[in-house]
Amino acid sequence: MQTYNTTELNKVKRGANRAVYDVEQINSILDVGFIGYVGYVYHGKAITIPMAYGRIDNKIYLHGSRKNRMLLALLEQGEASITVMHLDGLVLARSGFHHSVNYRSVTLFTDVKKIDDPVLKESALKCVVDQMIPERWESLRPMNEKEFNGTLVVEMTINTASAKVRGEGVLDEKSDLELPIWAGVVPIKQVAEYPISDNLLDKNVQIPQHVLAYYEQHKE
DSSP, X not given: OOBOOOOTTTXXXXXXGGEEOBHHHHHHHHHTOOEEEEEEEXXXXXXXXXXXXXXXXXXXXXXXXXXXXXXXXXXXXXXXXXXXEEEEEEEEOXXXXXXXXXXXXXXXXXXXXXXXXXXXXXXXXXHHHHHHSTTOGGGSOOOOHHHHHTEEEEEEEXXXXXXXXXXXXXXXXXXXXTSSOOOEEEEOOOOOOOXXXXXXXXXXXXXXXXXXXXXXXXXX
């Protein structure tokens, strides 16, 4: 089992019993999502922005306009942090103090560099699209030269990471267990509804199989 070494940077201090440093488990949390929250500093101000991402091995890819201030700031700093979180349930206790949520979260600490090689750049863009819906990239028209050249792609190499996972019920005080107050967990999940075709789509164009497969896998 491969794990990330714990350091002052990635060590989970509060709720350390829920800490995860296993690389495979961290990757599994990353792979079921496609939106990460990226932190950066712009003109001395801390900013966090949600971004679509893709993962290949120990690398995360982001893309945007060549004038994207976040990506340019990340490249200037040469390092970044990104967090991915999935909400799995509302934990409703007998007191406000013990209310919580069930979740899976990962925080990555990375080096950042610009991708200029055209082959690697296209592979990274494909990765981001397919992170959203597998097999989507191959069904699309190729990017034209203007689109391709106008897109900035950054590669974030994961140096270290940690995860926190909570997947349990209410943890109330023993003295509160007899109170006539409902307590329990409300499970939360993200579901896909049936695909809606674009209004301008030719009537002969059917919903592709990879989209229907995604719907079937993620419907309620």
